[in-house]
Amino acid sequence: MTTVSLTVNGKAVSANIDPRTLLVQFLRENLRLTGTHVGCDTSQCGACLVHIDGKAVKACTTLAVSVDGAAITTIEGLAQDGKLHPMQEAFREHHGLQCGFCTPGMIMSAVDMVNRRGHELDEKTIREDLDGNICRCTGYHNIVKAIAAGAEAMGKAGVTTRQAAE
């Protein structure tokens, strides 16, 4: 067993864990933050995507001990003071989800995309950049629309992307 100390959604957490514990297991099982999902075992689907120190990382292929000391944001930590993040709003407004299973990863990935590529995202950019996330329900059509709108809304809201996310 090993001790790991992290900040998760702004709260300090510390736990004694089996060193082989994956970050996604740590979040889901130890912290009961079940919004982060597991959709595959080959790091392909992005259902597990969280932000580690402001960058998108797949939590299914990250050992919890390897991110000791880091600040993690999960889908549960994206809304601030009860107010939805603009990207969350955009997914609802544009029907960017159906079963909702890929959605947390999609939204975290989308916020990261805006962080990296700015507020004006065209369809081609979004589609290419979304390569690490699989959705089986939506055919991506409305996810693409939601991300474009969410990116713009993040710009308009004047929140710098990183502040909005972390």
Place this chain on the structure above:
Amino acid sequence: MSATGIGAAVRRKEDHRFITGQGRYTDDVNRPGQAQAYFLRSPHAHAKIKSIDTKAAAAMPGVLGIFTGADLAADKIGGLICGWMIHNKDGSPMRAGAHPALAQGRVRYVGDHVAVVVAETLAQAKDAAEAIVVDYQELSAVVETAKAAGAKTVIHDEAPDNTVFNWHLGDKDATDKAFKAAKHVTKLDLVNNRLVPNAMEPRAAVGDYDAGEGIFTLYTTSQNPHVARLVLSAFIGIAPENKLRVIAPDVGGGFGSKIFIYAEETVCVWAAKKVGRPVKWTADRTEAFLSDAHGRDHVTHAELATDADGKILALKVHTTANLGAYLSTFSSSVPTYLYAPLLSGQYDIPAIYCEVDAVYTNTAPVDAYRGAGRPEATFVVERLIEVTARQLGKDPAKFRLQNYIRKFPHQTPVIMAYDTGNYAASLKKALEIIDYKGIGKRKRDSARAGKLRGIGFSSYIEACGIAPSAAVGSLGAGVGLWESAEVRVNPIGTVEVLTGSHSHGQGHETTFAQLVSDRLGIPIDNVSIIHGDTDKVQMGMGTYGSRSGAVGMSAIYKAIDKVIAKGKKVAAYVLEADEADIDFADGNFTVKGTDRKLDFGSCALQAYVAHKFNGQELEPGLKEGAFYDPTNFTFPAGVHICELEIDPQTGVTKIDRWAAVDDFGVVINPMIVEGQVHGGIAQGVGQALLEGARYNSDGQLVTASFMDYTMPRADDLPSFDVGMTVTPCPSNPLGIKGCGEAGAIASPPAVINAITDALGHEDIAMPATPQAVWRAAQKSISRLAAE
């Protein structure tokens, strides 16, 4: 139309929990004291189990129990069932082998369930599973669909030539006669590639047993929790229905694969009592690939006969359908009654004859996957139509138009009586959206850039609203396919609707509430939709076959009728008027010709306080239930056109435009309906271009992860132009036809027709991967050079 009523693009009520990470899927359920299950699976496609030694494993840390087929048998736990009896041509019943939840001396596919280990942690369960010693005697494997019948190896003794049934539909003599008189015959050999459904949420189960009450609870990823309970109770024998609660909470996509009752949930709920602890199992993706029921896998020879003018005379089809190693819950119905009755497509075809041989192989069971039989039928029909048009030198749109059914109702030669439709209207609209007139120029532009452009059509029809119980009963179904609803009005006028339908992405919590809001004239926020728990909701049949709108909402509609009727009685007392003089509209009960009225909420309160009437004459309360059994299938239909460009240097196919015009009858929420179309098209494009489950000759699944099985990603797809035409369905009160499967049914032939148009070939197999397209393109180029 009100802002939240029928026809409005209401934003989804369920979304808040999903976008904030508060969805509650089965793997999110954790019961106090919960242990973990891990299934030891067969590494061989086919083997005898000589012995299983669990002794060393049982002594390993954390292990609570290890169970095999012998333990299930000792507890008289029955095998998994197939709920649809198909009869052979000679009238004899299909030949089905047993399907034990844990192997009984024999394994029949890679991933077959050998034993389960229940331990404190998953890691401990996995470690212990590695220590189980199984002595296998390997047998040769039967893998290929076309070669299974008559193979030396026999998979089930009950089916000595590996054939489950030889079935047929239609009039053979009439069809043969029509072929003799034909001027032109088109022949095609087609493979409908095997697919893995891959809902993003893997299957999962949590079994729990309350020893005090003797009650089992199963949380499971199911599209139909009541059907699961029925099967687990009546056939498998876990416990009587009143002692077994099945909960399907949020379910992360199903596409058919979560209809079926699988080994894992059966074993988890049973094992919970054995070990005296809740037992959880969640598939990893590789287990999902190995053990979820797969889809499609047909090998078909088909012929279409036309006269000198291009009028279709007859269709003849022979299909071999692979059902895998065991018969899954509804597997036998898919290549039969969900397939052959759709072979008339949108066309007036006087004679049709279809033969289907279903075979066992040493592969995962095959069952319904989005569209289930109907995509396979549409692929046969639309490929034949396209190739025939080309061979006759006719424009594919005009050739379709020439042969469309125009008069309704229309009785096809293969069971179905189409009630209504306007196929020409959908075609016209789709041609406009895609700008068919400009295709010549666009092809030339592509050619100048060194690319090959093609356009492909698909005029599909499906039979949804599954299904009239008497009809399916006569065809072999073991259940009726009605739906139930209960509308509970609370004393202050808020409403809970309990439905037997199950939502796993379809947005029922919104669309069903729209119906209630619309009809009762109350705010949509005052309506809650409850589903997925057998303790809360009366018996229902669940969600598949695009049935929840046409059948599930019709049940709600009927229950609302009864609520309004009861409300009128209450209002008559309160307003001191004759019941016959009470009207109900816009949320108010009124007395004809007066200004006296009672709003819906006040009526509910009056129904519960019962001060204004004698409770002997009129029962207090306002709650009504209904069962709705449809009188016919519904027939959504439409036209999809795919336009694409191929780079002959790389073989990469880029879909450039997609026009979809569908007639779903009355649409409750166009936003949600369009979303269903988008998702369906993506799955169909996946089948046409990317996806294919492959077993090697030893029966090893070589596409068992997202590294090897290509799922459609965002940059594989275009945005879609979705339009609609509407002919209301006459057989249900709302006029709904259903929309869930259309995209997956329509799209594969549209893509293949477009690729073959671009390449100038008659056929290319699915999936048309870049490698396959590149090879075909080289042939086109050398042919063009020679010409």
